[in-house]
Amino acid sequence: MSASFQLKKSVDGQFYFSLRAADGLSVLRSETYTTLASARNGIESVRKNAGTESRYAFEKSANGKSYFNLKAANGQIIGSSPLYADPNGAKQAADTVRHHAATAPVHDA
Numbered sequence: 001m002s003a004s005f006q007l008k009k010s011v012d013g014q015f016y017f018s019l020r021a022a023d024g025l026s027v028l029r030s031e032t033y034t035t036l037a038s039a040r041n042g043i044e045s046v047r048k049n050a051g052t053e054s055r056y057a058f059e060k061s062a063n064g065k066s067y068f069n070l071k072a073a074n075g076q077i078i079g080s081s082p083l084y085a086d087p088n089g090a091k092q093a094a095d096t097v098r099h100h101a102a103t104a105p106v107h108d109a
Helices: 036-049 087-100
Strands: 004-009 015-020 026-029 056-060 066-071 077-080 106-108
Touching (some): 015 087, 036 066, 056 087
Antiparallel strands (some): 004 015, 015 026, 056 066, 066 077
C-alpha cells in the first residue's frame, strides 16, 4: 500500500483529511473545513506546497515533543504532523509528505 489521503467527516459535520504513510500511520492532518470542497482544496494545497522544503516549520510542543506544520505560500498552516518523541521522527514524517503527497490518491472514508 502506498501513501494516501483519507478524507473524513467529523461528528459535528465538518471535514478534514490526513495523509497516511504506506504503513497506515498518519503523518499529516488538516484543520477542519465546513465544506467537502474546501477540504479537497486543502488537499490540493498540500500537494502544491509539500515539495518545497521552506514550507515546513519544525516546532516543539510544551511537553518537549517534536512536530511540524506545513504552510502555504501565504504562511497559513495547511497541515500538522503528530507529535514525535524525537526530532528525527518529525523529519522522517516530513520526508514522507514531501515525497508522496503530490501523487497520493484520495480515499473518502
